[in-house]
Amino acid sequence: MCRADRTTASGYCKAPAGILAARAALHFWEEPCISGPQGSGAIFFSGCTLRCCFCQNYKISRAPQGKSISSERLAEIFLELQEQGAHNINLVTATHYLPWILPALDMVKKQLHIPVVYNCGGYERLETIQALRSYVDIWLPDLKYFSSNLSRRYSQAPDYFDRASVAIRQMILQTGTPVFDAQGIMQKGVIIRHLVLPGQKKDSIQLIKWMAEELPKKQFYISLLSQYTPYEKNPDFPELNRRITSYEYQKVVDTALESGLEQGFMQKRTSAKEEYTPSFAYQGL
Template sequence: MDVTDKIRPWMKECRLCPRNCGADRMAGQKGFCGTDTEIMVARAALHMWEEPCISGKEGSGAVFFSGCSLGCNFCQNRRISRGQRGKKITLEHLVELFFQLQEQGANNINLVTAGHFLPQVAVALEMAKEQGLHIPVVYNSSGYEKAKTLKMLDGLVDIYLPDFKYMDAVLAKKYSHAQDYPEIAKEALSEMVRQVGKAEFDSRGMMKKGVIVRQLLLPGHVKDAKNVLKYLYETYGDRIYISMMNQYTPMPAMKDDPQLSRKVTDREYERLIDYAISLGLKNGFMQEGETAKESFIPEFDGEGV
Protein backbone atom coordinates (compact mmCIF):
# COMPACT_ATOMS: atom_id res chain seq x y z
CA MET A 1 0.00 0.00 0.00
CA ASP A 2 1.44 3.36 -1.00
CA VAL A 3 1.11 6.60 0.97
CA THR A 4 -1.86 7.84 -1.07
CA ASP A 5 -3.78 4.66 -0.30
CA LYS A 6 -3.13 5.18 3.41
CA ILE A 7 -4.27 8.79 3.32
CA ARG A 8 -7.35 8.46 1.09
CA PRO A 9 -9.68 6.65 3.56
CA TRP A 10 -9.17 9.45 6.06
CA MET A 11 -9.23 12.46 3.77
CA LYS A 12 -11.50 11.66 0.84
CA GLU A 13 -14.41 12.72 3.04
CA CYS A 14 -12.46 14.01 6.00
CA ARG A 15 -13.51 12.80 9.44
CA LEU A 16 -10.06 12.99 11.05
CA CYS A 17 -11.04 15.44 13.76
CA PRO A 18 -14.21 15.96 15.83
CA ARG A 19 -15.39 18.65 13.40
CA ASN A 20 -16.33 15.90 10.90
CA CYS A 21 -16.41 18.52 8.14
CA GLY A 22 -16.44 15.97 5.32
CA ALA A 23 -14.17 17.99 3.03
CA ASP A 24 -12.70 16.12 0.06
CA ARG A 25 -9.13 17.06 0.91
CA MET A 26 -7.86 14.56 -1.68
CA ALA A 27 -9.39 16.80 -4.35
CA GLY A 28 -7.76 19.92 -2.92
CA GLN A 29 -10.74 21.05 -0.88
CA LYS A 30 -9.73 22.61 2.44
CA GLY A 31 -11.30 21.32 5.61
CA PHE A 32 -12.29 23.21 8.75
CA CYS A 33 -8.56 23.08 9.59
CA GLY A 34 -7.77 25.29 6.60
CA THR A 35 -5.64 22.72 4.75
CA ASP A 36 -5.88 19.99 2.13
CA THR A 37 -3.60 16.96 1.97
CA GLU A 38 -0.38 18.88 1.28
CA ILE A 39 1.69 19.07 4.46
CA MET A 40 2.31 22.68 5.53
CA VAL A 41 5.05 23.56 8.02
CA ALA A 42 5.70 27.08 9.28
CA ARG A 43 8.79 26.47 11.42
CA ALA A 44 11.16 23.63 12.31
CA ALA A 45 13.72 24.69 14.89
CA LEU A 46 15.01 24.21 18.42
CA HIS A 47 12.42 25.54 20.84
CA MET A 48 13.42 26.57 24.36
CA TRP A 49 10.04 27.46 25.86
CA GLU A 50 8.44 24.10 26.60
CA GLU A 51 8.38 22.44 30.03
CA PRO A 52 11.92 21.90 31.46
CA CYS A 53 11.82 18.14 30.88
CA ILE A 54 10.88 18.72 27.23
CA SER A 55 13.13 21.62 26.18
CA GLY A 56 16.04 21.17 28.59
CA LYS A 57 19.15 23.18 27.79
CA GLU A 58 19.45 21.91 24.22
CA GLY A 59 15.91 22.65 23.09
CA SER A 60 12.96 20.69 21.75
CA GLY A 61 12.90 19.97 18.02
CA ALA A 62 9.62 21.73 17.32
CA VAL A 63 7.89 21.30 13.97
CA PHE A 64 5.01 23.78 13.76
CA PHE A 65 2.30 22.66 11.34
CA SER A 66 -0.01 25.17 9.67
CA GLY A 67 -3.75 24.88 10.16
CA CYS A 68 -5.79 23.79 13.19
CA SER A 69 -8.99 21.85 13.78
CA LEU A 70 -9.96 23.80 16.92
CA GLY A 71 -9.52 27.48 16.05
CA CYS A 72 -9.78 29.31 19.39
CA ASN A 73 -10.82 32.96 19.27
CA PHE A 74 -7.81 33.87 21.45
CA CYS A 75 -5.23 31.84 19.51
CA GLN A 76 -1.65 33.08 19.94
CA ASN A 77 -0.54 31.34 16.76
CA ARG A 78 -3.27 32.76 14.55
CA ARG A 79 -0.72 33.52 11.81
CA ILE A 80 -0.41 29.81 11.12
CA SER A 81 -3.47 28.23 12.73
CA ARG A 82 -5.73 29.43 9.93
CA GLY A 83 -3.45 27.80 7.35
CA GLN A 84 -2.47 31.15 5.88
CA ARG A 85 1.26 30.89 6.46
CA GLY A 86 3.60 27.97 5.97
CA LYS A 87 5.56 26.07 3.36
CA LYS A 88 4.15 23.07 1.54
CA ILE A 89 6.52 20.13 1.81
CA THR A 90 6.67 16.48 0.80
CA LEU A 91 6.58 13.53 3.14
CA GLU A 92 10.27 12.91 2.44
CA HIS A 93 11.09 16.52 3.34
CA LEU A 94 9.27 16.12 6.65
CA VAL A 95 11.42 13.08 7.44
CA GLU A 96 14.51 15.15 6.59
CA LEU A 97 13.39 17.83 9.07
CA PHE A 98 13.23 15.22 11.82
CA PHE A 99 16.81 14.19 11.16
CA GLN A 100 18.04 17.79 10.89
CA LEU A 101 16.63 18.50 14.35
CA GLN A 102 18.11 15.30 15.75
CA GLU A 103 21.52 16.29 14.35
CA GLN A 104 21.18 19.75 15.92
CA GLY A 105 20.98 18.08 19.33
CA ALA A 106 17.24 18.35 19.92
CA ASN A 107 16.00 16.45 22.95
CA ASN A 108 12.98 15.25 21.00
CA ILE A 109 10.88 15.76 17.89
CA ASN A 110 7.97 17.98 18.92
CA LEU A 111 4.99 17.79 16.55
CA VAL A 112 2.99 20.96 17.18
CA THR A 113 -0.66 20.86 16.04
CA ALA A 114 -0.21 17.99 13.59
CA GLY A 115 -3.61 16.31 14.00
CA HIS A 116 -5.05 17.40 10.64
CA PHE A 117 -2.04 15.76 8.92
CA LEU A 118 -2.00 12.73 11.17
CA PRO A 119 -2.03 9.98 8.49
CA GLN A 120 0.95 11.61 6.74
CA VAL A 121 2.76 12.21 10.02
CA ALA A 122 2.30 8.58 11.06
CA VAL A 123 3.86 7.41 7.79
CA ALA A 124 6.73 9.93 8.18
CA LEU A 125 7.44 8.69 11.71
CA GLU A 126 7.49 5.07 10.53
CA MET A 127 9.95 6.00 7.78
CA ALA A 128 12.15 8.02 10.13
CA LYS A 129 12.30 5.34 12.80
CA GLU A 130 13.26 2.76 10.18
CA GLN A 131 16.06 5.10 9.08
CA GLY A 132 17.45 5.62 12.59
CA LEU A 133 15.47 8.35 14.34
CA HIS A 134 16.13 7.58 18.00
CA ILE A 135 15.08 10.60 20.08
CA PRO A 136 11.60 10.66 21.68
CA VAL A 137 8.63 11.92 19.70
CA VAL A 138 6.30 14.45 21.34
CA TYR A 139 2.73 14.97 20.13
CA ASN A 140 1.78 18.55 21.08
CA SER A 141 -1.97 19.02 20.73
CA SER A 142 -5.02 21.14 21.56
CA GLY A 143 -6.59 18.05 23.10
CA TYR A 144 -9.46 18.25 20.60
CA GLU A 145 -8.72 14.90 18.99
CA LYS A 146 -10.66 11.77 18.18
CA ALA A 147 -9.43 8.83 20.26
CA LYS A 148 -10.01 6.61 17.21
CA THR A 149 -7.69 8.77 15.10
CA LEU A 150 -4.98 8.83 17.77
CA LYS A 151 -4.73 5.05 17.62
CA MET A 152 -2.67 5.33 14.43
CA LEU A 153 0.11 6.87 16.57
CA ASP A 154 0.30 3.92 18.96
CA GLY A 155 3.95 2.89 19.16
CA LEU A 156 5.13 5.96 17.24
CA VAL A 157 4.71 8.67 19.89
CA ASP A 158 6.56 8.57 23.21
CA ILE A 159 5.27 11.70 24.92
CA TYR A 160 1.84 13.29 24.69
CA LEU A 161 1.59 17.01 25.43
CA PRO A 162 -2.11 17.90 25.10
CA ASP A 163 -4.03 20.92 26.34
CA PHE A 164 -7.11 20.49 28.47
CA LYS A 165 -8.69 23.86 27.91
CA TYR A 166 -12.16 23.65 29.41
CA MET A 167 -14.45 21.63 31.65
CA ASP A 168 -17.29 24.07 30.95
CA ALA A 169 -19.02 23.35 27.63
CA VAL A 170 -20.40 26.90 27.55
CA LEU A 171 -16.89 28.36 27.62
CA ALA A 172 -15.75 25.83 25.03
CA LYS A 173 -18.54 26.93 22.71
CA LYS A 174 -17.93 30.64 23.35
CA TYR A 175 -14.18 30.67 22.78
CA SER A 176 -13.53 27.62 20.58
CA HIS A 177 -16.88 26.93 18.89
CA ALA A 178 -16.65 23.41 20.28
CA GLN A 179 -19.30 22.67 22.88
CA ASP A 180 -18.22 19.02 22.87
CA TYR A 181 -14.62 19.88 23.81
CA PRO A 182 -14.71 18.57 27.42
CA GLU A 183 -15.96 15.11 26.50
CA ILE A 184 -13.76 14.85 23.41
CA ALA A 185 -10.67 15.87 25.41
CA LYS A 186 -11.45 13.31 28.13
CA GLU A 187 -11.64 10.49 25.57
CA ALA A 188 -8.49 11.64 23.79
CA LEU A 189 -6.51 11.87 27.01
CA SER A 190 -7.60 8.40 28.05
CA GLU A 191 -6.23 7.01 24.78
CA MET A 192 -2.96 8.95 25.19
CA VAL A 193 -2.41 7.56 28.68
CA ARG A 194 -3.27 4.06 27.49
CA GLN A 195 -0.62 4.27 24.79
CA VAL A 196 2.37 5.59 26.76
CA GLY A 197 1.60 4.88 30.41
CA LYS A 198 3.45 6.38 33.35
CA ALA A 199 6.24 8.88 32.85
CA GLU A 200 9.88 7.84 32.46
CA PHE A 201 12.93 10.13 32.53
CA ASP A 202 16.58 9.80 31.57
CA SER A 203 19.54 10.56 33.82
CA ARG A 204 19.36 14.27 32.91
CA GLY A 205 15.73 14.56 33.94
CA MET A 206 14.49 14.71 30.35
CA MET A 207 11.20 12.91 29.73
CA LYS A 208 11.49 9.78 27.62
CA LYS A 209 7.88 8.68 27.90
CA GLY A 210 4.66 9.91 29.45
CA VAL A 211 1.88 12.50 29.39
CA ILE A 212 1.96 16.16 30.36
CA VAL A 213 -1.40 17.92 30.27
CA ARG A 214 -1.41 21.69 29.90
CA GLN A 215 -4.05 23.94 31.41
CA LEU A 216 -3.88 27.51 30.16
CA LEU A 217 -5.52 29.74 32.77
CA LEU A 218 -7.83 32.24 31.09
CA PRO A 219 -8.43 35.63 32.74
CA GLY A 220 -11.60 35.57 34.82
CA HIS A 221 -11.97 31.79 34.63
CA VAL A 222 -10.14 30.39 37.65
CA LYS A 223 -13.18 28.27 38.58
CA ASP A 224 -13.11 26.35 35.31
CA ALA A 225 -9.33 25.88 35.55
CA LYS A 226 -9.79 24.42 39.03
CA ASN A 227 -12.40 22.02 37.68
CA VAL A 228 -9.93 20.87 35.03
CA LEU A 229 -7.27 20.21 37.67
CA LYS A 230 -9.78 18.37 39.85
CA TYR A 231 -10.81 16.09 37.02
CA LEU A 232 -7.24 15.38 35.92
CA TYR A 233 -5.95 14.62 39.41
CA GLU A 234 -8.93 12.54 40.52
CA THR A 235 -8.86 10.55 37.27
CA TYR A 236 -5.14 10.03 36.74
CA GLY A 237 -3.36 10.94 39.99
CA ASP A 238 0.41 10.71 39.60
CA ARG A 239 0.25 8.84 36.28
CA ILE A 240 0.35 12.16 34.42
CA TYR A 241 2.03 15.54 34.90
CA ILE A 242 -0.02 18.74 34.87
CA SER A 243 1.39 22.02 33.58
CA MET A 244 -0.41 25.09 34.95
CA MET A 245 0.19 27.99 32.60
CA ASN A 246 -0.25 31.72 33.21
CA GLN A 247 1.10 32.82 29.83
CA TYR A 248 -2.21 33.84 28.26
CA THR A 249 -1.41 36.72 25.92
CA PRO A 250 -4.24 39.06 24.84
CA MET A 251 -4.36 39.18 21.06
CA PRO A 252 -5.97 41.93 18.94
CA ALA A 253 -8.96 39.71 18.16
CA MET A 254 -9.94 39.78 21.86
CA LYS A 255 -9.69 43.55 22.41
CA ASP A 256 -13.45 43.88 22.99
CA ASP A 257 -13.85 40.88 25.28
CA PRO A 258 -14.40 42.06 28.89
CA GLN A 259 -12.20 39.28 30.30
CA LEU A 260 -9.86 37.97 27.62
CA SER A 261 -8.67 41.43 26.64
CA ARG A 262 -6.32 41.40 29.64
CA LYS A 263 -3.59 39.20 31.11
CA VAL A 264 -4.03 36.81 34.01
CA THR A 265 -3.41 38.53 37.34
CA ASP A 266 -0.89 37.26 39.88
CA ARG A 267 -3.73 36.65 42.32
CA GLU A 268 -5.68 34.54 39.84
CA TYR A 269 -2.67 32.34 39.20
CA GLU A 270 -1.88 32.06 42.92
CA ARG A 271 -5.43 30.85 43.55
CA LEU A 272 -4.97 28.10 40.96
CA ILE A 273 -1.60 27.02 42.38
CA ASP A 274 -2.99 27.00 45.94
CA TYR A 275 -5.85 24.81 44.75
CA ALA A 276 -3.44 22.37 43.08
CA ILE A 277 -1.52 22.10 46.35
CA SER A 278 -4.73 21.51 48.29
CA LEU A 279 -5.56 18.62 45.94
CA GLY A 280 -2.21 17.02 46.75
CA LEU A 281 -0.84 17.51 43.24
CA LYS A 282 2.91 16.78 43.13
CA ASN A 283 3.61 15.97 39.49
CA GLY A 284 3.14 19.45 38.16
CA PHE A 285 4.77 22.45 36.53
CA MET A 286 4.14 26.11 37.21
CA GLN A 287 5.38 29.22 35.46
CA GLU A 288 7.32 32.00 37.11
CA GLY A 289 8.16 35.51 35.99
CA GLU A 290 6.73 37.43 33.05
CA THR A 291 5.56 34.73 30.66
CA ALA A 292 2.66 36.55 28.98
CA LYS A 293 4.79 38.24 26.37
CA GLU A 294 4.55 38.07 22.61
CA SER A 295 8.28 37.31 22.60
CA PHE A 296 7.31 33.78 23.66
CA ILE A 297 5.43 33.43 20.38
CA PRO A 298 7.90 32.35 17.67
CA GLU A 299 8.24 34.08 14.35
CA PHE A 300 6.64 31.78 11.81
CA ASP A 301 8.93 32.77 9.00
CA GLY A 302 9.75 29.32 7.67
CA GLU A 303 12.89 28.91 9.77
CA GLY A 304 14.42 25.50 9.32
CA VAL A 305 11.90 24.29 6.74
Protein backbone atom coordinates in the same frame (compact mmCIF):
# COMPACT_ATOMS: atom_id res chain seq x y z
CA MET B 1 -15.03 14.66 10.74
CA CYS B 2 -15.84 17.76 8.70
CA ARG B 3 -16.00 15.42 5.67
CA ALA B 4 -14.00 17.76 3.44
CA ASP B 5 -12.25 16.56 0.31
CA ARG B 6 -9.08 18.58 0.72
CA THR B 7 -7.93 17.87 -2.83
CA THR B 8 -10.64 20.32 -3.94
CA ALA B 9 -11.19 22.59 -0.92
CA SER B 10 -9.81 23.00 2.60
CA GLY B 11 -11.74 21.65 5.55
CA TYR B 12 -12.52 23.19 8.94
CA CYS B 13 -8.81 23.11 9.78
CA LYS B 14 -8.05 25.40 6.78
CA ALA B 15 -5.39 22.97 5.60
CA PRO B 16 -4.88 21.75 2.03
CA ALA B 17 -4.08 18.21 0.96
CA GLY B 18 -0.42 17.59 1.80
CA ILE B 19 1.70 19.16 4.53
CA LEU B 20 1.87 22.89 5.20
CA ALA B 21 4.36 23.89 7.90
CA ALA B 22 5.67 27.20 9.22
CA ARG B 23 8.80 26.37 11.21
CA ALA B 24 11.16 23.50 12.06
CA ALA B 25 13.84 24.39 14.59
CA LEU B 26 15.19 23.86 18.08
CA HIS B 27 12.64 25.29 20.49
CA PHE B 28 13.51 26.32 24.06
CA TRP B 29 10.15 27.45 25.46
CA GLU B 30 8.50 24.13 26.29
CA GLU B 31 8.53 22.58 29.76
CA PRO B 32 12.09 22.01 31.12
CA CYS B 33 11.88 18.23 30.69
CA ILE B 34 10.90 18.69 27.02
CA SER B 35 13.19 21.53 25.89
CA GLY B 36 16.11 20.71 28.16
CA PRO B 37 19.43 22.49 27.54
CA GLN B 38 19.61 21.56 23.84
CA GLY B 39 16.06 22.32 22.73
CA SER B 40 13.07 20.43 21.43
CA GLY B 41 12.96 19.72 17.71
CA ALA B 42 9.66 21.45 17.05
CA ILE B 43 7.82 21.39 13.75
CA PHE B 44 4.93 23.87 13.70
CA PHE B 45 2.18 22.79 11.29
CA SER B 46 -0.28 25.29 9.80
CA GLY B 47 -4.03 25.20 10.36
CA CYS B 48 -5.91 23.79 13.35
CA THR B 49 -8.97 21.72 14.24
CA LEU B 50 -9.99 24.35 16.82
CA ARG B 51 -10.63 28.07 16.43
CA CYS B 52 -9.58 29.48 19.79
CA CYS B 53 -10.16 33.21 19.85
CA PHE B 54 -6.99 33.75 21.95
CA CYS B 55 -4.57 31.55 19.96
CA GLN B 56 -0.99 32.83 20.28
CA ASN B 57 -0.10 31.12 16.98
CA TYR B 58 -3.07 32.64 15.16
CA LYS B 59 -0.90 33.78 12.24
CA ILE B 60 -0.55 30.16 11.12
CA SER B 61 -3.52 28.45 12.79
CA ARG B 62 -6.32 30.43 11.15
CA ALA B 63 -5.03 30.76 7.61
CA PRO B 64 -3.23 28.44 5.19
CA GLN B 65 0.10 30.20 5.73
CA GLY B 66 3.22 28.07 5.47
CA LYS B 67 5.51 26.14 3.16
CA SER B 68 4.33 23.03 1.39
CA ILE B 69 6.61 20.05 2.06
CA SER B 70 6.48 16.38 1.13
CA SER B 71 6.56 13.41 3.48
CA GLU B 72 10.08 12.73 2.22
CA ARG B 73 11.22 16.24 3.14
CA LEU B 74 9.58 15.95 6.55
CA ALA B 75 11.49 12.71 7.18
CA GLU B 76 14.72 14.57 6.35
CA ILE B 77 13.75 17.35 8.78
CA PHE B 78 13.32 14.82 11.59
CA LEU B 79 16.87 13.58 11.07
CA GLU B 80 18.26 17.11 10.70
CA LEU B 81 16.77 18.13 14.04
CA GLN B 82 18.17 14.99 15.65
CA GLU B 83 21.60 15.83 14.21
CA GLN B 84 21.32 19.36 15.67
CA GLY B 85 21.02 17.81 19.13
CA ALA B 86 17.26 18.00 19.69
CA HIS B 87 16.06 16.05 22.72
CA ASN B 88 12.93 14.99 20.82
CA ILE B 89 10.83 15.49 17.72
CA ASN B 90 7.95 17.78 18.68
CA LEU B 91 4.92 17.64 16.36
CA VAL B 92 2.95 20.84 17.03
CA THR B 93 -0.71 20.79 15.92
CA ALA B 94 -0.24 17.84 13.61
CA THR B 95 -3.54 15.94 13.60
CA HIS B 96 -4.90 17.19 10.28
CA TYR B 97 -1.67 16.09 8.51
CA LEU B 98 -1.34 12.58 9.93
CA PRO B 99 -1.89 10.82 6.55
CA TRP B 100 1.40 12.44 5.45
CA ILE B 101 3.26 12.57 8.80
CA LEU B 102 2.98 8.87 9.63
CA PRO B 103 4.71 7.78 6.39
CA ALA B 104 7.51 10.25 7.20
CA LEU B 105 7.95 8.67 10.63
CA ASP B 106 7.94 5.21 9.05
CA MET B 107 10.77 6.28 6.73
CA VAL B 108 13.10 7.12 9.63
CA LYS B 109 12.03 4.69 12.36
CA LYS B 110 15.37 2.86 12.24
CA GLN B 111 17.39 6.10 12.30
CA LEU B 112 15.42 8.18 14.77
CA HIS B 113 16.66 7.56 18.31
CA ILE B 114 14.89 10.35 20.20
CA PRO B 115 11.30 10.42 21.50
CA VAL B 116 8.38 11.76 19.46
CA VAL B 117 6.23 14.38 21.22
CA TYR B 118 2.62 14.99 20.18
CA ASN B 119 1.83 18.61 21.06
CA CYS B 120 -1.90 19.20 20.57
CA GLY B 121 -4.97 21.09 21.72
CA GLY B 122 -6.49 18.01 23.35
CA TYR B 123 -9.47 17.98 20.98
CA GLU B 124 -8.76 14.55 19.53
CA ARG B 125 -10.73 11.45 18.56
CA LEU B 126 -10.09 8.29 20.54
CA GLU B 127 -9.37 6.46 17.29
CA THR B 128 -6.60 8.94 16.47
CA ILE B 129 -4.84 8.40 19.79
CA GLN B 130 -5.06 4.63 19.41
CA ALA B 131 -3.65 4.81 15.87
CA LEU B 132 -0.62 6.71 17.20
CA ARG B 133 0.25 4.09 19.84
CA SER B 134 3.43 2.91 18.10
CA TYR B 135 4.51 6.40 16.98
CA VAL B 136 4.19 8.73 19.97
CA ASP B 137 6.30 8.50 23.14
CA ILE B 138 5.25 11.72 24.88
CA TRP B 139 1.84 13.37 24.82
CA LEU B 140 1.65 17.12 25.42
CA PRO B 141 -2.09 17.94 25.22
CA ASP B 142 -3.95 21.00 26.38
CA LEU B 143 -6.95 20.57 28.63
CA LYS B 144 -8.56 23.94 28.02
CA TYR B 145 -12.07 23.92 29.48
CA PHE B 146 -14.46 22.06 31.72
CA SER B 147 -17.50 24.13 30.69
CA SER B 148 -19.09 23.46 27.31
CA ASN B 149 -20.34 27.06 27.28
CA LEU B 150 -16.77 28.33 27.48
CA SER B 151 -15.46 25.92 24.86
CA ARG B 152 -18.30 26.92 22.54
CA ARG B 153 -17.67 30.63 23.06
CA TYR B 154 -13.89 30.64 22.86
CA SER B 155 -13.08 27.65 20.60
CA GLN B 156 -16.32 26.85 18.70
CA ALA B 157 -16.27 23.35 20.19
CA PRO B 158 -19.11 22.69 22.66
CA ASP B 159 -18.03 19.03 22.94
CA TYR B 160 -14.43 19.94 23.82
CA PHE B 161 -14.30 18.44 27.33
CA ASP B 162 -16.19 15.31 26.30
CA ARG B 163 -13.63 14.67 23.55
CA ALA B 164 -10.48 15.81 25.35
CA SER B 165 -11.17 13.94 28.59
CA VAL B 166 -11.51 10.63 26.74
CA ALA B 167 -8.46 11.30 24.58
CA ILE B 168 -6.26 12.20 27.54
CA ARG B 169 -7.29 9.06 29.46
CA GLN B 170 -6.18 7.03 26.44
CA MET B 171 -2.87 8.89 26.21
CA ILE B 172 -2.11 7.98 29.83
CA LEU B 173 -3.17 4.39 29.26
CA GLN B 174 -0.81 4.08 26.30
CA THR B 175 2.27 5.58 27.96
CA GLY B 176 1.98 4.48 31.59
CA THR B 177 4.28 5.84 34.29
CA PRO B 178 6.39 8.80 33.06
CA VAL B 179 10.04 7.96 32.31
CA PHE B 180 12.99 10.39 32.39
CA ASP B 181 16.64 9.97 31.42
CA ALA B 182 19.65 10.81 33.61
CA GLN B 183 19.42 14.47 32.52
CA GLY B 184 15.80 14.73 33.61
CA ILE B 185 14.55 14.80 30.01
CA MET B 186 11.24 13.00 29.54
CA GLN B 187 11.41 9.87 27.40
CA LYS B 188 7.83 8.67 27.83
CA GLY B 189 4.71 10.06 29.48
CA VAL B 190 1.95 12.65 29.48
CA ILE B 191 2.09 16.34 30.44
CA ILE B 192 -1.33 17.99 30.56
CA ARG B 193 -1.20 21.72 29.92
CA HIS B 194 -3.79 24.18 31.15
CA LEU B 195 -3.75 27.86 30.28
CA VAL B 196 -5.46 29.95 32.96
CA LEU B 197 -7.70 32.53 31.29
CA PRO B 198 -8.69 35.91 32.75
CA GLY B 199 -11.91 35.68 34.71
CA GLN B 200 -12.15 31.90 34.41
CA LYS B 201 -10.37 30.57 37.50
CA LYS B 202 -13.53 28.69 38.58
CA ASP B 203 -13.46 26.67 35.38
CA SER B 204 -9.74 26.03 35.86
CA ILE B 205 -10.38 24.83 39.42
CA GLN B 206 -13.09 22.43 38.19
CA LEU B 207 -10.63 20.98 35.68
CA ILE B 208 -7.94 20.55 38.32
CA LYS B 209 -10.35 18.73 40.63
CA TRP B 210 -11.50 16.49 37.77
CA MET B 211 -7.89 15.55 36.96
CA ALA B 212 -7.15 14.78 40.60
CA GLU B 213 -10.27 12.66 41.04
CA GLU B 214 -10.62 10.90 37.70
CA LEU B 215 -7.16 10.35 36.20
CA PRO B 216 -4.68 7.66 37.36
CA LYS B 217 -2.54 8.88 40.26
CA LYS B 218 1.11 9.69 39.54
CA GLN B 219 0.70 8.72 35.88
CA PHE B 220 0.90 12.22 34.40
CA TYR B 221 2.36 15.67 34.97
CA ILE B 222 0.47 18.94 34.80
CA SER B 223 1.71 22.26 33.45
CA LEU B 224 -0.20 25.32 34.65
CA LEU B 225 0.36 28.22 32.28
CA SER B 226 0.14 31.89 33.22
CA GLN B 227 1.36 33.13 29.83
CA TYR B 228 -2.00 34.25 28.40
CA THR B 229 -1.31 37.40 26.39
CA PRO B 230 -4.04 39.36 24.55
CA TYR B 231 -2.51 39.96 21.14
CA GLU B 232 -5.16 42.51 20.10
CA LYS B 233 -8.20 44.24 21.58
CA ASN B 234 -11.19 42.13 20.65
CA PRO B 235 -14.64 43.73 21.02
CA ASP B 236 -16.33 40.31 20.83
CA PHE B 237 -14.49 39.04 23.92
CA PRO B 238 -13.87 42.09 26.13
CA GLU B 239 -13.27 39.89 29.18
CA LEU B 240 -10.16 38.51 27.51
CA ASN B 241 -8.56 41.89 26.81
CA ARG B 242 -6.29 41.67 29.85
CA ARG B 243 -3.70 39.37 31.35
CA ILE B 244 -4.52 37.19 34.32
CA THR B 245 -3.84 38.45 37.82
CA SER B 246 -1.43 36.88 40.28
CA TYR B 247 -4.42 36.07 42.50
CA GLU B 248 -6.24 34.17 39.74
CA TYR B 249 -3.21 32.10 38.86
CA GLN B 250 -2.21 31.38 42.46
CA LYS B 251 -5.70 30.12 43.32
CA VAL B 252 -5.41 27.55 40.53
CA VAL B 253 -1.91 26.52 41.64
CA ASP B 254 -3.06 26.22 45.25
CA THR B 255 -5.97 24.00 44.18
CA ALA B 256 -3.60 21.70 42.30
CA LEU B 257 -1.32 21.33 45.32
CA GLU B 258 -4.23 20.82 47.70
CA SER B 259 -5.61 18.16 45.35
CA GLY B 260 -2.34 16.23 45.38
CA LEU B 261 -1.22 17.18 41.86
CA GLU B 262 2.36 17.86 42.84
CA GLN B 263 3.98 16.40 39.72
CA GLY B 264 4.23 19.28 37.33
CA PHE B 265 5.23 22.79 36.41
CA MET B 266 4.07 26.32 37.06
CA GLN B 267 5.12 29.61 35.47
CA LYS B 268 6.14 32.96 36.83
CA ARG B 269 3.63 35.66 35.95
CA THR B 270 6.37 37.32 33.85
CA SER B 271 5.80 34.50 31.36
CA ALA B 272 2.95 36.53 29.85
CA LYS B 273 5.06 37.97 27.05
CA GLU B 274 4.59 38.02 23.31
CA GLU B 275 8.19 36.88 22.81
CA TYR B 276 7.14 33.36 23.82
CA THR B 277 5.52 33.07 20.39
CA PRO B 278 8.18 32.11 17.82
CA SER B 279 8.54 33.82 14.47
CA PHE B 280 7.10 31.80 11.61
CA ALA B 281 9.53 32.51 8.77
CA TYR B 282 9.67 28.92 7.46
CA GLN B 283 12.96 28.30 9.24
CA GLY B 284 14.36 24.80 8.76
CA LEU B 285 11.87 23.76 6.07
